[in-house]
Amino acid sequence: MATRQNSTNGKPKSPRIQVVLPEFICEQLTNLAENESRTVSNMAKVLIQEGIKNYLEREANSPVSEKAINTNHFRDSLERSSIKRLKGAPQRIRYTEKSDNK
Numbered sequence: 193m194a195t196r197q198n199s200t201n202g203k204p205k206s207p208r209i210q211v212v213l214p215e216f217i218c219e220q221l222t223n224l225a226e227n228e229s230r231t232v233s234n235m236a237k238v239l240i241q242e243g244i245k246n247y248l249e250r251e252a253n254s255p256v257s258e259k260a261i262n263t264n265h266f267r268d269s270l271e272r273s274s275i276k277r278l279k280g281a282p283q284r285i286r287y288t289e290k291s292d293n294k
Contacts, residue, residue: 196208211236221235221236221239224239
């Protein structure tokens with residue numbers, strides 16, 4: 193969960209998160225930040241914003257979600273399966289009372 197701190201004047205700061213990156217991704221992030229004259233933190237923010245935007249656009253353009261695909265697949269497999277009827281009339285379940293024999 194993101195943590196929120198207060199600044200010295202009492203106003204809340206932007207939420208903070210902590211991310212652990214592999215060394216090579218951290219180096220790539222640092223290089224990108226240097227190329228665009230940004231801080232590493234700001235570059236990470238920009239890339240996260242772009243990633244979220246792209247993800248939401250891809251989901252919006254997707255004709256059906258992954259969950260709907262799984263549901264449709266399950267429904268189709270049920271509809272393709274053969275109908276099996278029970279043999280004979282249903283039987284009654286008979287409950288017997290416990291005897292109090294001690």
